[in-house]
Amino acid sequence: MNDSDDVSPFRLLSYPGGRGYGLMLSEPAIEVGPAVAVLEAAGHHSNGYVWAGIARALIAKHMPDRVDAIDLDPEAGMFAARSDDAEVLTQLGRLMAGAYRDPETLRELVTGNDPEAFD
Numbered sequence: 001m002n003d004s005d006d007v008s009p010f011r012l013l014s015y016p017g018g019r020g021y022g023l024m025l026s027e028p029a030i031e032v033g034p035a036v037a038v039l040e041a042a043g044h045h046s047n048g049y050v051w052a053g054i055a056r057a058l059i060a061k062h063m064p065d066r067v068d069a070i071d072l073d074p075e076a077g078m079f080a081a082r083s084d085d086a087e088v089l090t091q092l093g094r095l096m097a098g099a100y101r102d103p104e105t106l107r108e109l110v111t112g113n114d115p116e117a118f119d
Contacts, residue, residue, distance in 0.1 A: 007093030048074030
């Protein structure tokens with residue numbers, strides 16, 4: 001599984017030994033760019049937990065039948081999702097990259113959902 005421009009700045013990867021696939025966003029991308037200003041204006045600090053909340057909102061809206069196929073594992077400085085299904089993470093990666101790049105989409109996600117889902 002190779003990185004793809006359509007999920008940038010997120011990275012898709014495969015774990016060795018057939019242990020599944022990952023989707024990641026880490027420093028510096030988690031701390032720079034237009035997404036940071038949108039998140040701060042909504043009262044959030046851009047970190048892995050906030051991006052996990054964004055992932056949950058996108059999954060609920062666009063992939064509700066796939067919620068059980070994705071395991072979110074954020075940390076303060078990194079967003080991470082895992083799955084045994086590469087296509088599921090590719091789809092989530094495209095949705096998340098779209099939100100990262102589009103301030104209006106991101107604003108709608110963080111202001112239109114429960115604020116506690118992003119902490």
